[in-house]
Amino acid sequence: MLSQKTKDTLLGPLNANNPVVVQILGICSALAVTVQLKPALVMGIAVTIIVAMSNVIVSLIRNTIPMRVRIIVQLVVVAALVTLVSEVLKAFAYDVAMQLSVYLGLIITNCILMGRLEAFAMTNKPWDSFLDGLGNGLGYAIILVIVALIRELFGAGQLLGIQIIPESWYAANGGWYENCGMMLMPAMALILVGCVIWAHRAYNDKEGK
Amino acid sequence: MNKFYQIWKKFGKNFQEGGKMAKLSSFYDAFDTFLFTPDATAKRNGSHIHDGRDSKRTMILVVIALIPALLFGMFNVGYQHLLATGQLAAISELTCTLFWKAFGFGALAVLPYLIVAYVVGLGIEFTVAQIKHEEVAEGFLVTGFIIPLIVPINTPLWQVAIAVAFAVIFAKEVFGGTGYNIFNVALITRAFLFFAYPSSMTGDKMFVRDGATWGWDGGLVEGYTCATPLTQMATGTPVSQSFWDMVNGLVPGSVGETCIWAIALGAILLICTGVASWKTMLSVFVGGALTAFLFNKFGAENNLVAQYPWYMHLVSGGFAFGAVFMATDPVTSARTECGKWIYGLLIGMIAIVVRVLNPGYPEGMMLAILLMNAFAPLIDWCVVQVNINKRAKRGGVQ
Numbered sequence: 001m002l003s004q005k006t007k008d009t010l011l012g013p014l015n016a017n018n019p020v021v022v023q024i025l026g027i028c029s030a031l032a033v034t035v036q037l038k039p040a041l042v043m044g045i046a047v048t049i050i051v052a053m054s055n056v057i058v059s060l061i062r063n064t065i066p067m068r069v070r071i072i073v074q075l076v077v078v079a080a081l082v083t084l085v086s087e088v089l090k091a092f093a094y095d096v097a098m099q100l101s102v103y104l105g106l107i108i109t110n111c112i113l114m115g116r117l118e119a120f121a122m123t124n125k126p127w128d129s130f131l132d133g134l135g136n137g138l139g140y141a142i143i144l145v146i147v148a149l150i151r152e153l154f155g156a157g158q159l160l161g162i163q164i165i166p167e168s169w170y171a172a173n174g175g176w177y178e179n180c181g182m183m184l185m186p187a188m189a190l191i192l193v194g195c196v197i198w199a200h201r202a203y204n205d206k207e208g209k
Numbered sequence: 210m211n212k213f214y215q216i217w218k219k220f221g222k223n224f225q226e227g228g229k230m231a232k233l234s235s236f237y238d239a240f241d242t243f244l245f246t247p248d249a250t251a252k253r254n255g256s257h258i259h260d261g262r263d264s265k266r267t268m269i270l271v272v273i274a275l276i277p278a279l280l281f282g283m284f285n286v287g288y289q290h291l292l293a294t295g296q297l298a299a300i301s302e303l304t305c306t307l308f309w310k311a312f313g314f315g316a317l318a319v320l321p322y323l324i325v326a327y328v329v330g331l332g333i334e335f336t337v338a339q340i341k342h343e344e345v346a347e348g349f350l351v352t353g354f355i356i357p358l359i360v361p362i363n364t365p366l367w368q369v370a371i372a373v374a375f376a377v378i379f380a381k382e383v384f385g386g387t388g389y390n391i392f393n394v395a396l397i398t399r400a401f402l403f404f405a406y407p408s409s410m411t412g413d414k415m416f417v418r419d420g421a422t423w424g425w426d427g428g429l430v431e432g433y434t435c436a437t438p439l440t441q442m443a444t445g446t447p448v449s450q451s452f453w454d455m456v457n458g459l460v461p462g463s464v465g466e467t468c469i470w471a472i473a474l475g476a477i478l479l480i481c482t483g484v485a486s487w488k489t490m491l492s493v494f495v496g497g498a499l500t501a502f503l504f505n506k507f508g509a510e511n512n513l514v515a516q517y518p519w520y521m522h523l524v525s526g527g528f529a530f531g532a533v534f535m536a537t538d539p540v541t542s543a544r545t546e547c548g549k550w551i552y553g554l555l556i557g558m559i560a561i562v563v564r565v566l567n568p569g570y571p572e573g574m575m576l577a578i579l580l581m582n583a584f585a586p587l588i589d590w591c592v593v594q595v596n597i598n599k600r601a602k603r604g605g606v607q
Contacts, residue, residue, distance in 0.1 A: 171408075176365060182405035193470060 010131040013139035016204065020143040021197045025111040028146055029103050031189040037160050039099045040148030042089070044141025046104065048134060051113055055133035057081075058121040065122075074117045075108065082107050090113045112140055147192045155183030217241070239335070239345035243411045249395070257507050264387075268350040270484050274475035275534065281471040282464035286362050288321050289310030290318075300459060316468060321465055322357035325366050329373045330356075339532040348387030348540075349377070355395040356496075358465025359527065359575075360402060361437050364409045393541045396575055403575070437461045439526045439564070439572055448517070448525075455524040466530040476533040485537035488549040493532035496557025497523055501533055504565050514565045522561055531574035533558070541582040545592040552588055556581045 019025045026047075034041045054077050058065075065073050084106045089097040097104060107113065118135050121129040152158055157165035157179050169177035182188045224237040288311045291297040297307060330349045338345040353373075360369060376397040379409065381390045402409065450460050458468025465471075477483035501519035508515025522528065536542060536556050543552035556577045563573025570576060 171365075176367070178365075178368070178406055178408065180371075180405045181407055182401060185404065194383075 005129060006128070006153075009128055010135045013132070013135035014142065015139075015200075018139045018143065018200070019112045019115070019136050020140055020193065021200050023112075023115070025115055026140055027190075027193065029106065029110060030147065030193060031138075032103050033100055034148040034189050035152055035155065035184055036099070036145055036158075037145065037148045037152045039096055040095045040144040042093065043100060043103065044137070044144045046085050046089070047107060047110065047112065047140055048137025048140050050085060050107055051080065051116055051137040052130055052133035053081050054113060055116055055121040055129040056077050056126050058117050059124060059126040062122050070122065071114075074114065076115055078117075078141035112136055140165045143193070143196060146196055147189055150192055151183045151189065154180045155188075237499075239338075239347075241591055264269055265347040265350075268347050270482050271351045271479065271534070272354050273466070274478040274484075275351075275358065277471035277474040278358060278465040278468065278530070279319070279354070281458060281468040282358060283315035284308075284312045285315065285458060286318050287313065287315035288459060290314055317500075318563050319357055322360065322364075322369060322464075325356070325370050326356040326373050327353040329370045330377050333377045333382065334373060337386070343386070347391075348381070348389030352377075352394045352398075355465075356398050359399050359463050359530070361393060361409065361463055364402060364406075366379055366408060368402060368406050369398075372398045372405070375401050381607060388540055390540060391586075392579055393535055393538050396535055396579055399575055400579060448521070452518075452524065453520060455521070463527060463530075466527040469524050469529055472529045472533050479533065479537070485539075486542070486549050487535070489537045489542055489544065489553040491541065492531050492550045492553025493536050493557040493560075494523055495526060495596055496554035496565075497532075497556075498557070500558040500561040501565075504561065508565065512565065514568070522564070526572050527563075527574045528560060531560070531578055535574075535578050536581075541585060543585045543588045543592075545589050548585070548588040548592045551592075552581055552585055555584070 013019060017023070020027065020030055029043065034040045055072070057077050058074055061073075082105065085107075085150070086097065089100075089104065096195060116133055120132045149159070152160075157163060157170075157177075165177065167173055171178050216318075221237055221241060224234040288297070288300075291307065291311050291314075297303065297311075303311075327349075330353045334349050335345055337343075346405070353573040374517075376394050379395050380392050380397040381387065384390050392531070433507060454460055455467075456469040458471065460467055476485075476490060480487045480490070498519050501522040504515040505517075505519055510516070517525075532553075538555060543549050556574075559580060560577035563570055563576050567573075
């Protein structure tokens with residue numbers, strides 16, 4: 001159904017060319033929004049939409065952008081989309097928008113966005129650019145979700161705000177368990193991203209053989 | 210012994226290339242070099258320096274140096290428990306039966322930590338050695354022995370297990386194993402516990418075993434407070450222990466850190482055998498004393514910790530233990546002779562500064578040593594560069 005090139009464009013960023021664990025882009029927001037699963041999910045979706053849309057728009061006007069001012073033009077496109085998304089979030093998911101706070105606005109400077117626009121959208125057709133943006137956004141979202149899953153489960157005993165670890169296990173209720181406070185710290189997010197990179201490399205090395 | 214040696218070597222044939230258990234050769238090798246002098250040594254010609262002290266023997270020396278602190282710690286755990294449960298009112302009432310009761314209780318309380326630390330840590334070490342086809346490194350012998358000595362006696366064992374696993378994997382194995390770690394592994398264990406499970410590591414109930422151990426005793430006397438000297442200060446109450454109380458070590462605290470005599474015994478052994486550097490130890494104490502003295506003179510009048518006498522600072526909490534056993538870790542400390550002075554002085558100073566200025570961290574020693582671990586290579590680099598520049602100038606090289 002899909003040609004090999006389309007497949008690579010869409011699925012490559014999910015594994016072999018992942019923006020977070022291979023290109024090491026967007027680490028900053030990956031550390032900041034992954035304390036809980038819900039903001040991480042929303043952030044992942046927001047970035048995916050914005051990368052895909054801005055890729056399409058920039059690709060459409062790529063031949064008319066003067067090379068000297070292309071970064072500013074790209075920024076205007078991204079900024080417009082980020083403003084749109086953040087307004088939508090504020091209207092329909094106010095709590096999450098507040099949790100993401102400044103990081104929602106900072107999508108403008110997310111390295112993944114600028115990287116894709118410069119490296120792909122400026123030289124490719126709109127449809128391919130759309131797939132590339134979708135793939136990269138999802139690749140980013142996957143890592144965010146994995147890290148947030150571990151952090152919320154072990155740091156707060158919850159997933160999406162629902163208690164997963166039974167209340168009766170906790171030391172306060174006569175059990176033995178205690179949440180790991182380290183998981184709530186940004187340092188642990190960095191270590192977890194490191195672990196994901198470790199697992200990813202180990203897996204791909206095995207595949208390569 | 211000779212007979213055992215022959216049986217052991219015959220058993221070892223199984224582990225050689227092509228043997229039944231060739232895959233587990235690093236297991237055999239670890240025990241082999243632990244028990245006997247290795248077969249494969251450098252030839253007795255050429256320019257090799259011959260010395261019977263390899264790193265395994267060095268580690269054993271450190272473990273021996275730690276034994277007084279461990280034994281005293283066991284007694285103190287039991288003694289504090291007897292005080293807390295009202296079976297004993299003062300040290301003068303200690304009878305022979307009560308002494309053995311205290312020691313037995315403490316030993317039963319401390320041993321599980323020792324076992325958990327060794328099982329988890331060595332388990333990871335052996336596994337990694339198998340995967341990477343390397344020899345099992347001996348670094349964990351000391352780390353596993355230090356860990357029970359620096360965690361509060363009420364920490365749940367599963368938390369210790371997680372912390373040890375975290376420290377061995379992320380502070381040591383990812384850097385390449387023993388000898389390559391940037392941070393002291395035992396301190397990372399403690400730091401992980403401190404940040405991950407703060408409720409087991411801080412507060413005034415943590416340093417005295419209050420519950421029963423293997424069905425022994427339990428039940429606190431109403432209103433008994435088990436706060437360590439540092440916790441008392443952090444919470445704004447004057448310290449109730451005197452200088453000699455702290456030197457003698459019969460105060461609440463982590464297992465190995467309370468008795469200065471026991472630590473001093475270890476320090477003497479380490480210095481006499483040349484395993485640890487006296488320069489680092491001395492400079493930690495000098496740095497700490499100097500900073501505490503300045504705080505005494507110029508610190509805020511109403512800040513209890515700042516007004517805490519400087520000589521008290523040196524004997525309270527983990528200061529002495531850290532200075533003798535942790536700051537001198539040959540892997541993570543500065544290696545140049547001049548660098549050791551700078552490294553030690555800064556550890557002492559930072560430890561006191563953290564204690565005085567941040568009541569959230571009553572024990573500054575752990576953070577000070579970890580911070581200086583990160584800077585040790587920089588100190589060494591600067592010392593070497595200064596020397597290079599000096600010699601270049603002297604020789605007229607630009």
